[in-house]
Amino acid sequence: MEAKQVHDKTVSGRALSQPGRRRFLAAACSLAPSLALAESLPQLERGGSGGPSVGSIPTEARVDRALRQFGMGFHCAQSVLEAYAADFGLDPMVARRMANALAGGSGVGGECGAVASGYLVLGLRHGSTTPAYGDVDKEAALFGRISRFVDEFKKRHGAITCRELLGVDVFTKEGLEEARRKDLFTNRCPNYIRDAITIVDSLD
Numbered sequence: 001m002e003a004k005q006v007h008d009k010t011v012s013g014r015a016l017s018q019p020g021r022r023r024f025l026a027a028a029c030s031l032a033p034s035l036a037l038a039e040s041l042p043q044l045e046r047g048g049s050g051g052p053s054v055g056s057i058p059t060e061a062r063v064d065r066a067l068r069q070f071g072m073g074f075h076c077a078q079s080v081l082e083a084y085a086a087d088f089g090l091d092p093m094v095a096r097r098m099a100n101a102l103a104g105g106s107g108v109g110g111e112c113g114a115v116a117s118g119y120l121v122l123g124l125r126h127g128s129t130t131p132a133y134g135d136v137d138k139e140a141a142l143f144g145r146i147s148r149f150v151d152e153f154k155k156r157h158g159a160i161t162c163r164e165l166l167g168v169d170v171f172t173k174e175g176l177e178e179a180r181r182k183d184l185f186t187n188r189c190p191n192y193i194r195d196a197i198t199i200v201d202s203l204d
Helices: 004-013 018-047 059-071 076-088 094-101 101-107 113-126 136-157 162-166 173-181 189-204
Strands: none
Touching: 059 076, 059 101, 059 189, 076 094, 076 101, 076 113, 094 101, 094 113, 101 113, 113 136, 113 189, 136 189
């Protein structure tokens, strides 16, 4: 009985003072990410054996989710990776930060962000967790999927780099202005997002 009374006085919002409630809520909130991560670890480990680990969604629903994010102003890379985040217990904010580095070819003429995030998703689904060359067959299967992904994307769009797909370098002032003037982000990028997700999901 005494233990219950102490618990009630400590935890109940009615019994705590206003500063006490704030401290209690802050402590609870600070534990939430750790608890969520701990809960997701077994699921992530299962995902390491190949395939999504948490409730996967239909491809069209995933495309819609990514396009909504893109419409809110996120980069194509962020929109694609975040659309898969829940499959692997990945915090959406972490997915956004990771994928941010891939936007627009990473500023060095690299792959379109949607394509680059496609690589990450394939790695999450099919990648090995052993040291390099520790699971040769698994790595070969992963890179085989990446090769098929690139081949199909090129077949549909003729290229995989952001600069080639848009015809401008969005990391220059002139290129960004031209992309906006021609509505390239509106007219082209949604197609790259849709096809990257569609192709990735077809490779399972």
